[in-house]
Amino acid sequence: MGSKQQTVTVAGRKLKLTNLEKVLYPEAVTTKAEVIEYFQTIAPVMLPHIRRRAVTRKRWPDGPGTTDDPKDAFFRKNLEDSAPAWVPRLGMQHSDHVNIYPLAEDEAVLAWFGQVAALELHVPQWRFDASVAPFIPQDQEGEPPVAERRNPDRLVLDLDPGAGTDVTDCAQVARWCREVLDDIGLPSVPVTSGSKGIHLYAALDGSYTSDQVSEVAKELARSLEADHPKEVVSQMKKTARKGKVFIDWSQNNANKTTVAPYSLRGRPQPWVAAPRTWEELKDPDLGQLTFQEVLERVAEGTDPLADFGRYTDPGEADSPAVAEPAPKKTQQKTKDIEDALTKYRSMRDAAKTPEPVPEDSPAAREGNPIFVIQEHHATALHYDTRLERDGVLVSWAVPKGPPLEVGGQGLAVQTEDHPIEYAEFEGTIPKNEYGGGEVFIWDSGTVEIEKWEKKKVVFVLHGQPEGGLGGVPRRYALVQTDEKGKNWLIRLMKDQPKQSAARKSPAKKSPTQGKADSKTTPYSRTAKDEPVSLPDPLPSPMLATMGAAKDLRGEDWIFEAKWDGYRILSAVHHPNEEDTPGAVELRSRNGKDYTTVFPELAELADLAPPGTVLDGEVVALNSSHRPDFGLLQRRGRLTKKREIDRAAERIPVHYMVFDVLHTAEHGDLTDRPYTERREILRELVASGKQVQVPEDLGDELDHAVEISEELKLEGILAKRAKSTYRAGKRSDEWIKIKHDNHADVVIIGWRQGKSGRAKTFGSLLLAIEDDDGELTYAGRVGTGFSDAELTEIRQQLETITRKTPPVHDVPREDASDATWVTPKIHAEVKHSGITRDHRLRHPTWRTVKPTDA
Template sequence: MAAAQHTVRIDGRSIRLSNLDKVLYPASGTTKGEVLGYVSAIAETMIPHCRDRAATRKRWPDGVGENGDAGSFFQKDIGEDAPSWVATGSIDHRDHRNAYPLVNDESTLVWLTQLAALEIHVPQWRFTSTSSSPRGKGPSTRSDPDRMVLDLDPGPGVDLRQCARVAVLARDILAGMGLDAVPVTSGSKGIHVYAPLDGTQTSEDVSAVARELARALEKDHPDEIISSMKRDLRRGKVFVDWSQNNANKTTIAPYSLRGRARPMVAAPRTWRELASPHLRHLDFREVLDRVERRGDPLADLTRSSSSVRTSERLELYRSKRDAKRTPEPVPEAVRRGERQERAARGDTGDDAGASVFVIQRHEARRLHFDFRLEHDGVLVSWALPKGVPTDPKQNHLAVPTEDHPMEYRHFEGTIPKGEYGAGTVRIWDSGTFVLEKWRDDEVIATLTGTAATGIGGTRTYVLFRTQLDPPQWMIHLKADTGSATPRPTRRRAPVSAPLPTAVHPMLATRSSAAELDRLDADDWSFEMKWDGMRAIVTIDGGDVTITSRSGRDVTESYPELLAVADTVGADSAVIDGEIVALGTSGAPSFSKLQERMGLTGAREIARARRSAPTRYLAFDVLAINGTNCRALPYEARRELLIDALGPEPDAAEDQADAVVVSVPPAFDGDAGAALRASEQFGLEGVIAKRRSSPYRTATRSQDWLKVPLFETAEVVVIGWRESEADPTGFASLLIAVPEAGGLQYAGRVASGFTAAERRRARRRLETSERRDPAIDVPGDARREAHWVAPESVGEVTYRERTPEGRLRHAVWRGWRHDRDASEFVADP
């Protein structure tokens, strides 16, 4: 029996977890579920020490045995089955290239742990340029190391306390070099000593310094310390391993689990702890408790290295500006040794306290606003051509620009003509913000600015990426954000409902013209009701999957619609829309679409394509580039959809089957005018959609209202009556409609068929013939009837429904091969 699986959603990504009850550490009985809980809880603390570093993993698929390493193996390359959202950095080796995963977010850490990668090993350097996909397309750029590490490995007969004494000796030498060291009990045998670097020395330089430091320690304490790589000389001594500063070497990442008998952790410690006579390695529960109570002793190390990255991040900003020509602040790149001097003076260039924002009004060639948020020592910036959104129903374009220095938050002035960004800059609003989320594709922040002007107090904004290359973003104002600033909360193992693999679309509730006429056009949008087949299109890179309303895969029946992958400006998307075939009048024709529905053979599809080409009318987007859009309001989703696909082309450009995928326009006017337009163009009716409504999958909602211009019903065929004129066809079909508790007999339908259609239907129905009707049928309807299993669904129009439930003047419209009778529900 297959192991139970659970899908969690982390960082907006769905991750499938399995075997949560499997014991990975037999000595302690620790399960995979407990391990996953640890990495999720520690992710926020651990990731800064792993970010942008090539991760080598040590995996135990069958759990840790008594021997520890038995059944384990190292893995460097990310592998072919990795999710596309895992960031990678590639390295050229002697005869091959490896793409390494980067543990830059909780979702990646959880995914690796799901694969039983208990240990994460990383180098002392970071990538400065990386890729997300395709894998390993070219080598990534590596920076110089931003930290030095000494691995204090106890030889035979040496305990952890003796390693601690050597760690203190190493600390004193490093302090004399101006480096503040932090110890880490490795969770295995010894102790690691980390020291921050300014990123101006190569790995070779750092390795040479570390080697000399180890030799100096050995020279001063020959009875306790050895720096030689020869194992047979280590008995009774601590080996100071300096080699892990080599660019090709890695060290167990701080806060990583270890593959020992029990779930021990590489735990950063304080020097006071190292002096304790009770010093020991810590397990994952103890580490979580310590971090919760005391924070991260290694945090200053990441802050020091972030100053290196800050200077690097401002290189593009500096390259565009000449400090002699512009009044803008243009900080110089920090030179060798300056960082330590600045840090010693407490001069970081930043204000202490809460994160800050500034919004500047920039009158350049075109007026726009610059939206800037403090992050990682710089102002991350977006240009807003249409200004800051003031209405939650209307998103605005946000164009990412280069990072700006923190000093820029105070800048006002005129940039001279001929210089980059020439024009006048004025501060429109500024203040502080509380960060809710910061991901590569989404930022959520609650800003507190000026109450009387600017953003008008406290507002929450969501910036989300809609396109990866070139990057394109939107900014959304959250509705009903009050004046109280929310407090950030510690997050442990979040789980939310993922987007289903087979998406069942949102459905509209039947309404009337009179009800629609009462709707406020400011709150509702009106779209035409298309006479076709509802379909969800899922795009994943170049792969396209088309599913019907019931979830049936119909991709092979509509090969021309595979062109949607080339049309959508996104790497991945889930889109809702309608497959239609145009009739002679130019309007969608359900009878024309009948020529295509249910076909699977390549030859018959090819023939039908010539006479009945189809197209896809997209009207909603559920996800784009991995971001779930369902919670966004209708108007925001529509703006994303138009941005990804482009609007419906002009009639002059719409040459029969030249346009395969498009976004039909919403009607510009009220409900009455929309209904009149639908009737004039020979369409099926009108759909009204509340502008503020989210997308609710598999739900019939009052936020969407439909008014058909004629009554239609989906029916289940339960039998037929023979024809005297054509013994190979039929005179009429006997039909049923769904009601509470099952199907109800709804009468007969005799018109709407061609002679050929009658014969084809007769042959198909005869294969499922049965002796008695599947439901209760009146006696007068039983005469001369042939009964069939209630498996086939069709659609009819009718004038009215009698008190007995019969459909009067029913006319056949066509078979609904996209509908499954077993899942048939009433359509109110």
């Protein structure tokens, strides 16, 4: 795109581009051509956040200029008269006039924004009513219709650093905001604004007006100001912001806009409003990202907003934005059932998710009504509690799980009704689909409905003997706490059903319940002749911070191998009878019970004394005796005893123990230094067939890295010799350092490139060959190529094209525009590990390998 003027076709629209060599960002020497190319490349991840929204543009005809010589800009609300006739538009009624706004429905509109130097794109938190089609002059006659605003589908907080503060201070305030939002069931995603501060986005379901959302945001800001008066301010007055971070809650006003995620900013550098991970916000050197850095992240698959707010525009197509009407159902349904499941169907595509999506009305079901509680590892862990009523499962998301102590209560957020078939669903919802994540059945059974009123439901759950409710009937009340019916409280009532002695088994607490306060000791000791009580449930493990060798300050570091497996805390309980070994309990970092999933690890009872709590990693080894996360996943997903027993023989797992938190002799060890705990561990626990206590890798970094690479491990863990064990906390006293891995791959196809890569390719599709010569899909690589390599590889690929994919497991989204080739060209890529679905993580191109390699 280097010429001065050209006419291009983008998304089927013709657009004249001029002055492409004009420099818009002098400090970075970024041209208009590069700005337009950025908008084109970023479109797939940017458009979902701005479609159907009124786009206000901030334009810099001569670019923002430099730090010393900034240029003027102007806001543009009404659509320019010079806009191409194919730009879709809608009118919006203001108090005394109507504005006509462009709609960014596809890449062509973004390209036009770049052409007119509209660097910043600002949008409101609401979308136009989907029932009104966008007006396109070249396809329609008349004037653009005036469309109504829908309720907002997201809450936004703008964290603005005052004088004397910076983006790292905003990051701390963001973490405080996150805690509050999590508590009310609104998981959030941070976005470094591309200017000075941070934006926080939380998805909404459209149940609340802009005024209501603004009030919630305002109260959140005020409460944090009250809790942190020296760091936070919620007032608009600029003189009050010195040395503090201003939480601007007013962005949720229906008349306000926020710079869109992935928009460029009018700063001296081409910074971007870039979605970030919460892990990144812990970086002490956190800064804004340039458009080149953002493009690299997206090419590597990093998009923290990928599954954000998928349910806000039911059925929204990728292009155009207006969804097709739902197909007519094949059977006549009662109005109640159709209303109950219409929303559920609109939020799911049966071709993309394994969840049941029934087309027909549910058949009448005989017998007692049922319930299910599903442990849902989505953006935030929660427990979906579903009760059968009128042919569907009425559902609430319970962040901390149903309370198990009489009088205990917690938040419950009502969600859409689910079909009865959902009561048996367990599995993985794809990442980019609504509710993406793992789903497990925590308990299920029958429910007695004692009362069902508009604002109160009283019921008794009869779960499974080994279920999360502990095998005893439990009476709960759900009480509505707001006018919209969204927020409820779930309470375990004082008057509990009577139970027979045979059923009085101890309850399993939900993974997030019963955790000790960080200031108290999680374990208690009794007299020596009595059993030592262990925590129930086990605490969450201490977590390491991602880092690099440069982060290791000082010399008191000990190095361990980093295993690619499941983090598991284990407890050896006291025997129930004399001469009976203690029972072993295995819990994941999220509290999931893996005791029956990995039965071979019961040998731990013979290797460690009762009263012992250990921390370690469960791994599965491949034929080369290397940790293989794919094999481990196959084991971890099994639930039926027969399947588990068979798999334990074919794919045995190993428990690599690296820490001890409690013993019957010493009691709580979490306040003891790491080196002391390791010494106790070596003396206390013997290695067995499936349980090992690996030696550490010493205190020399280079030596540790060399050994880890030789063993082909994921990396190393650096732990301070004096570090105490901080249960449930992430600490920079433990730092994980990953290796850059290299993989031999085979090219199986390519995807068409855009803009500067239109004549070569956007990315290559890769496969990995196993020992038997079988190929499995390994993902795609789009970075690391020189211009010469792009041309040369495309020429080679053109000679070996074929009609069908060489492997069967290519995801539909990767295969949609692929050109397949015979798998003849071998290559090498660099990557940072293997994902859970057996793809290369963040692959970068290295080289084509000789045919005899």
